[in-house]
């Protein structure tokens with residue numbers, strides 16, 4: 001007999017630490033009520049697909065992968081040949097955290113990285129990378145990928161995306177968006193999904209469900225149906241075609257139809273603001289990046305970070321050069337206040353003479 005795990009206190013190390021939101025859970029329970037056709041031929045997948053079309057106000061093609069690495073890699077692979085290259089920021093997840101999967105699934109397409117301040121590519125940086133080499137010996141630039149919001153929590157405005165897609169069109173490049181936290185960007189910008197995707201010139205979006213409150217399942221949305229041709233085969237070959245697809249599509253239907261995707265992101269963003277406001281009043285810590293979504297990065301002295309960890313808090317320090325605190329759909333304000341109190345405590349102790 002397995003003993004149930006003791007409940008762990010809430011942490012802000014990653015939005016992946018959180019569980020499944022009620023709207024996704026209920027939809028999965030409903031999907032579990034009986035039999036349904038396999039491999040996406042079911043009514044739940046039809047519903048999820050329709051919900052995406054309604055939300056994005058256009059006839060997009062939807063595919064679901066188990067995680068973001070697969071979604072990004074397969075989407076990028078579908079946009080280029082093996083001898084092409086993909087322009088991204090140096091800090092992009094596709095470059096730093098996907099174990100070479102984009103190169104692997106594209107059979108060798110090279111990532112060309114641009115150094116950036118906050119993970120945001122600019123038209124100039126893209127132009128520079130895309131035109132630096134045009135000879136036969138260098139992989140031909142074919143795709144640009146941007147992360148919305150960036151790995152450090154900054155958002156691209158609709159104008160910035162339009163400027164980027166303008167350069168892409170001019171130089172014959174496709175535009176892909178890694179939207180692992182796309183919902184948080186929509187809330188942070190107070191704009192509709194269409195405004196920062198197809199209306200701004202994005203060709204393909206990977207829309208993250210996991211970090212928004214699902215168990216798994218990232219949506220790949222093609223705004224040009226021609227680009228989606230044969231994509232199903234690519235997913236199947238990569239082991240990303242779920243046989244019981246309804247368990248990936250039902251939670252999407254659940255969070256899109258109920259509007260939970262928006263509420264979840266709005267709560268997460270509000271919690272990040274609450275935390276950043278509270279720490280702004282604490283001397284000795286400073287935010288590393290502007291808080292525009294659900295992440296807060298703090299510059300903490302090593303001793304303070306260590307003391308905070310000793311008090312049981314978990315957080316990443318390998319991204320963006322600061323201590324990262326990431327808030328999710330069910331972040332508890334009381335727990336945030338406890339973190340701030342502990343942070344104050346650790347700072348005080350670190351200043352005491354030995």
Ligand SMILES: *Cc1c(COP(=O)(O)O)cnc(C)c1O
Pocket residue numbers: 067068069070072093094147150151178180210
């Ligand atoms: C979390 C995340 C992903 C997806 O990661 P998986 O672990 O593969 O699901 C992709 N891009 C960004 C920016 C992320 O933060």
